[in-house]
Amino acid sequence: MGKKVFQMAKVEENRAVNPGVFQLTLHSPDIAAEAVPGQFVMLGVHQHHDPLLKRPYSIAGTEKMTGKVKIIYRVVGRGTDCLSNKKAGENLEIIGPLGHGFDLTDKKILLVGGGMGLAPLLFAAQEICPKPLEVLAGGRTKQEMFWEDLFQVLCNKIHITTDDGTLGSCGTCVDILPHVASTGDFDSILTCGPLPMLRTVAAYAIEHNIPCQVSLEQHMACGFGACLTCTCATKNGGNAQVCKHGPVFKAEEVDLC
DSSP states (O other), rough: OOOOOOEEEEEEEEEEETTEEEEEEEEEEEHHHHTTTTEEEEEEEBBBBBBBSOOOEEEEEEEEEETEEEEEEOOOHHHHHHHTTTTOOOOEEEEEEEEOOOOOSSSSEEEEGGGHHHHHHHHHHHHHHSSSSEEEEEEEGGGTTTTTHHHTTOOOOEEEEEETSSSSESSOOHHHHHHHHHHHTTTTTEEEOOOHHHHHHHHHHHHHOOEEEEEEOOOOOSSSSSSSOOOEEEEEEEEEEEEHHHEOOOEETBOOO
């Protein structure tokens, strides 16, 4: 990890991109300069100490020249509801960039993501482009797949799945993963999303000897290894802290069962 920045960041934009989903743009030049795909920030959105704790948010992109840090989030509780009401010009407490990010050195990469797990993969796509890149993205319905437009300008090909079949293939990412992976001659797979999806993607990659990196999503209280609330099991029988040792791990390192 590089240096961590503790500061107040100004909200430049906080707009709805889909029902219940927002894109937040913060002005934080120090974090924009340091962040790499797969890392995250902790944001304090509390008013009168409610909610008290900062919340972790994946970085969905940066603009180093303008100092912008972008976050895409879904409103799911009190913290994200408070965040959705922040207006341009207001300030938020921010700590970051935190954690270890993706290794993007391979020549041809496949990104596999589901739901809001696509946010850190969007940042990865930004940094990988214009190298060869394909994206396998899944959601529940066509309405949820606003991600398609965001990824299309960054990748060679995007494969879409929806649970109800309203866009792309009917089913989930893992249903078409064998076909996509076997026809793409990929050097590695990067994945983020629901745990069952990660488990299946990792198992497929390990079985077919494709290097795979998984980004885990966990509840966190501090974001830098002090509170021990975000531990995960490792394959060697030990434990790792997602905020400090991850959130990105090699697939063979962590126990996803």
